[in-house]
Amino acid sequence: MSSEFWLISAPGDKENLQALERMNTVTSKSNLSHNTKFAIPDFKVGTLDSLVGLSDELGKLDSFAESLIKKMAQCVVEVMEDAKGRVHENLLANGVDLTSFVTRFEWDMAKYPAKQPLVVVVDTLEKQLAQIETDLKTRTAAYNTLKGNLENLERKSSGNLLTRTLADIVNKEDFVLDSEYLVTLVVIVQKPNYSQWQKTYESLSDMVVPRSTKLIAEDNEGGLFTVTLFRRVIDDFKVKAREKKFIVREFFYDEKEIKTEREEMTKLLSEKKQQYQTSRVAHIKSKKGRSGPAGQTDKEKESEGEGEGPLLRWLKVNFSESFIAWIHIKALRVFVESVLRYGLPVNFQAVLLQPHKKATTKRLREVLNSVFKHLDEVAAASILDASVDIPGLQLNNQDYFPYVYFHIDLSLLD
Structure with a gap:
């Protein structure tokens, strides 16, 4: 018909x-x-x-x-x-x-x-x-x-290490916090340059804390390393790092901000689900109801x-x-x-x-x-x-x- x-x-x-x-x-x-x-x-x-x-x-x-x-x-x-x-x-x-x-x-x-x-x-x-x-x-x-906000957040959490959000990657323990003098930066290093980073990061600038680097995340292209140094040499360190093709990301660990971002993601996901979800339980019940x-x-x-x-x-x-x-x-x-x-x-x-x-x-x-x-x-x-x-x-x-x-x-x- x-x-x-x-x-x-x-x-x-x-x-x-x-x-x-x-x-x-x-x-x-x-x-x-x-x-x-x-x-x-x-x-x-x-x-x-x-x-x-x-x-x-x-x-x-x-x-x-x-x-x-x-x-x-x-x-x-x-x-x-x-x-x-x-x-x-x-x-x-x-x-x-x-x-x-x-x-x-x-x-x-x-x-x-x-x-x-x-x-x-x-x-x-x-x-x-x-x-x-x-x-x-x-x-x-x-x-x-709601969908647009969620897609933006999803995009932020699925890009490469240079652009994606770090809220779901970093941990408090990876950072020196509440110090008047010291700060922990995050640096993106291409995979072929890992060994060069390990050899040179301490000497890229004065006042870098020895043995303070740690690999905390990786994607297909490279890794995200932390490094701790004195606040007063941040700018100098960034310039020297860039010359060696190491990229310092503008990121400072802020517990409140990270908590807010994580909560926002969870909230949006559950809101979106609530808007349309037909739960399996209800589907089974309704099938029983029909027959x-x-x-x-x-x-x-x-x-x-x-x-x-x-x-x-x-x-x-x-x-x-x-x-x-x-x-x-x-x-x-x-x-x-x-x-x-x-x-x-x-x-x-x-x-x-x-x-x-x-x-x-x-x-x-x-x-x-x-x-x-x-x-x-x-x-x-x-x-x-x-x-x-x-x-x-x-x-x-x-x-x-x-x-x-x-x-x-x-x-x-x-």
Whole structure:
């Protein structure tokens, strides 16, 4: 099955209901699509003028909702870093997979009462999605700041000895501390120059403490040595060391600073983990919960999400909310377009088609056009002509067909 759906409608009179039956027969015999009725409530119509305005507004809202849920799906991928294979089980609508939700769609009367004027229903959806987008921006900005800070710290702890932080390398014991006269420096020496360093460091300047050097860390290129000398010869020692290609790093052991840096690293790591982590315990519990008895207690249900960080939990809930809102917007678009196209009193039948695979869509379009061409002979004729490739003619989802048509694509991560 493809991940796309065609949401269409035709007038609900006898002739057109027979045309829908014909379409169902042909598409199922030729294995072109799986079709289901799509229930849309009877809304308050209002004036035709207001419907024309709503049609435009709903088109924009449809695009906004789709881009919002795509952004959220992408955020789930980023936040789940180490568990990318399990992204789809977090992209659900009302606890079911997206295809099931769309094919079994029922209008949510509690959230969007159909007795209210259409303008009010649309306004409710608009405000809801705008609020989710605002929250998404705030939360992802905070998460990205955290991630950026952590990456900077990780970069600092994974560079070479010249640039990386020394907080996780040095020990208090390697340094002379609290001395008015003496100071311990750290020097980077290339591996081929180790023996030269050992022979010459004491004589690079006056007042170097004999036998005070010690190798405390190494990377692929060289080593980090300590050396103790009198404070007053620091500058002279640096110059002489540089001449011999020994590099003195600007580093003085400060216990408070090192403690702060280590704590910062630990804090950031745990904050980042808390933002998205799905702990193994919760994963096992939730698996048990899913395959366990149908009568799950509230406590068990609650524990399913307990290992997730707040950002992932928020994304799951609000992805579901946004997706549900999006399909309600599609239903509203079908209603508004059907009234504008087929007139009053309101009488039309909406059907959801799921093409079996991409390859069958051209044939499916031909079947629909032949069954419904009587609804708009001009549109049908121009569509048949357009199947011939005309240079410069850009056909898109806004194509006009003899019947009302909207496209739903569930491949949100492409």
